[in-house]
Amino acid sequence: MSGRDRSEFAEFVAARSPALHRAAYLMVGEVSLAQDLVQEALTKTYVAWPRLRDTSKAEIYTRKAITTTAIGWFRKKSWYGERITESLPERGSGGHEDLVAESDWLWSALLELPVRQRAAIVLRYYEDLTEAQTAEAMGCAVGTVKSQVSAALVKLRERLGDDPTLLPLHDLVVTR
Amino acid sequence: MTEKLKQLMHERAESVDFATPDLDAMTRSGDRTVRRRRGLALVGGVAATTVLGVVAATQLGGGGTTTPVAVESPETAPLVWATGSTLHSADGGATNLGHEVRSLVRTSSGYVFADRDGTVWSWTDGEATDVGRTDARHPELVSDDEDGLAGWVDDSGDRPALVVLDQATGSVQQYDQHTEPGQDTLADAPNPVIFFGIDDGMAYWRDNRGAVAVDLGDGETRVIDGEMSTGFGIGDAENGLIAFTNLEGAAATVVGTSREAGVGLEEAWGTTGAFSPDGRWYSSEGDEQAVFDVTSGERVTLDLTQKFATGYEWLDATTLAVLAADRPRMDATAQLLTCKVPAGTCEVVVADLGTFEELEGDFALPVGEPTG
Numbered sequence: 001m002s003g004r005d006r007s008e009f010a011e012f013v014a015a016r017s018p019a020l021h022r023a024a025y026l027m028v029g030e031v032s033l034a035q036d037l038v039q040e041a042l043t044k045t046y047v048a049w050p051r052l053r054d055t056s057k058a059e060i061y062t063r064k065a066i067t068t069t070a071i072g073w074f075r076k077k078s079w080y081g082e083r084i085t086e087s088l089p090e091r092g093s094g095g096h097e098d099l100v101a102e103s104d105w106l107w108s109a110l111l112e113l114p115v116r117q118r119a120a121i122v123l124r125y126y127e128d129l130t131e132a133q134t135a136e137a138m139g140c141a142v143g144t145v146k147s148q149v150s151a152a153l154v155k156l157r158e159r160l161g162d163d164p165t166l167l168p169l170h171d172l173v174v175t176r
Numbered sequence: 177m178t179e180k181l182k183q184l185m186h187e188r189a190e191s192v193d194f195a196t197p198d199l200d201a202m203t204r205s206g207d208r209t210v211r212r213r214r215g216l217a218l219v220g221g222v223a224a225t226t227v228l229g230v231v232a233a234t235q236l237g238g239g240g241t242t243t244p245v246a247v248e249s250p251e252t253a254p255l256v257w258a259t260g261s262t263l264h265s266a267d268g269g270a271t272n273l274g275h276e277v278r279s280l281v282r283t284s285s286g287y288v289f290a291d292r293d294g295t296v297w298s299w300t301d302g303e304a305t306d307v308g309r310t311d312a313r314h315p316e317l318v319s320d321d322e323d324g325l326a327g328w329v330d331d332s333g334d335r336p337a338l339v340v341l342d343q344a345t346g347s348v349q350q351y352d353q354h355t356e357p358g359q360d361t362l363a364d365a366p367n368p369v370i371f372f373g374i375d376d377g378m379a380y381w382r383d384n385r386g387a388v389a390v391d392l393g394d395g396e397t398r399v400i401d402g403e404m405s406t407g408f409g410i411g412d413a414e415n416g417l418i419a420f421t422n423l424e425g426a427a428a429t430v431v432g433t434s435r436e437a438g439v440g441l442e443e444a445w446g447t448t449g450a451f452s453p454d455g456r457w458y459s460s461e462g463d464e465q466a467v468f469d470v471t472s473g474e475r476v477t478l479d480l481t482q483k484f485a486t487g488y489e490w491l492d493a494t495t496l497a498v499l500a501a502d503r504p505r506m507d508a509t510a511q512l513l514t515c516k517v518p519a520g521t522c523e524v525v526v527a528d529l530g531t532f533e534e535l536e537g538d539f540a541l542p543v544g545e546p547t548g
Binding site: 004006009010013017018021022023025026031034035038039042043044046047048049050051052053057061064065068072103106107110121122125126136139156 | 180181182184185186187188189190192194195196197198199201202203205206207209284285300301322323324342344345346347376377378391392393394
């Protein structure tokens with residue numbers, strides 16, 4: 001990478017934007033909002049391009065911009081951060097339809113989480129980042145990541161029950 | 177045991193098709209930022225962000241009560257200044273920043289300011305966030321207004337730390353490996369820790385190695401003046417050019433990559449100054465305007481009748497903001513002008529800011545240090 005090279009940036013966007021979009025979608029739960037989020041984060045990345053020096057740093061930077069921008073948007077509209085639905089979809093206990101219902105149920109519960117908790121869950125369990133990498137992406141301390149993940153899982157368990165196959169029980173313990 | 181949660185997220189994320197990002201829109205927007213076409217304007221007390229940000233906020237807001245105005249930002253940055261906790265712009269806009277402003281800089285993402293207690297605040301998207309501490313005696317800030325970076329010296333720990341904030345992501349990085357307990361942060365102190373500037377991903381500061389240029393991407397450091405003993409040695413940096421100030425000899429300022437290899441600017445007496453965004457022009461701080469062509473060292477004549485005038489900030493590549501008054505006295509009325517360089521034509525934009533006496537202790541221009 002050198003200077004604000006448009007072709008290098010275009011290559012980066014082409015290669016990484018699908019993955020960035022997917023993570024953004026999980027954080028905000030809406031396709032159009034995820035696209036706006038990625039567009040804004042990539043614009044910030046383009047401005048910072050000359051100092052990022054290599055593509056791996058550019059991806060870390062963009063992921064961080066997505067996360068902090070999403071948190072900022074939702075924090076300013078705090079009512080939106082906890083979209084409690086009146087009732088979760090029905091849960092079944094067996095066949096394909098039940099699996100679909102369970103998926104909808106879990107998805108709704110995930111989207112009800114406050115944005116910081118949801119971001120922590122997405123970064124840890126979708127992006128498979130370490131706690132330290134998650135902290136870097138969220139712009140917070142590792143201890144905060146632990147507590148956000150733990151709080152998210154407690155909330156999900158309250159909504160979903162104690163199904164051990166559904167949620168990572170070991171992360172319910174805050175170890176900071 | 178996280179399998180269902182993970183599986184769900186993968187299934188949901190992969191079930192959606194996303195439109196290809198609009199590369200032209202991103203690079204256009206980014207280039208506008210780089211060209212100082214900032215996505216920040218004061219509109220009816222609401223700090224409008226980029227058009228994208230406004231769109232997103234509107235979507236999030238749903239039936240909210242405020243309708244942000246999507247404003248195509250001007251090519252030339254607006255004149256701004258702060259009195260008390262209010263940020264004013266020359267077009268009549270005023271925004272309450274929520275905290276008294278003693279020192280102010282702008283970046284491509286917003287503003288960074290320090291209050292009377294030395295608390296450093298980041299102002300983005302209409303909100304002030306506490307991002308650190310600096311010396312309350314003389315709060316000094318630096319920024320790259322073509323990027324989202326700002327910097328300051330934090331004197332609250334056991335040793336001074338140089339701090340860099342990226343407003344675009346909110347990340348804060350501290351550098352204290354080359355400072356020591358007891359080092360002062362005022363420029364006239366012996367062996368001080370001073371932040372001179374940030375440009376193009378490089379930070380310029382003085383620590384116990386002397387004046388150094390630090391690549392904020394990979395940390396690579398170049399000592400640019402190991403003999404610099406005070407905090408008055410660098411006026412500004414832009415596009416790899418450094419204005420070395422406070423020199424003895426015919427040229428008080430030398431512009432180049434080192435003190436030894438550069439163009440001399442005679443009568444550029446100011447210990448600080450401002451390069452134009454392209455590095456072509458340099459305005460030296462002082463009681464009378466002193467703008468130079470850094471390729472030749474020649475001074476540019478501005479059509480000013482005021483007895484006091486100092487250029488302090490470039491609003492674009494050829495427009496210099498000037499603080500002026502008819503007389504160099506505290507009871508004189510302060511004015512803000514814009515001057516075109518090299519044409520030399522000037523226009524009074526704000527005719528009456530109040531007298532310097534009235535502004536004292538309560539006035540900040542976006543230069544990174546208390547103005548009044």
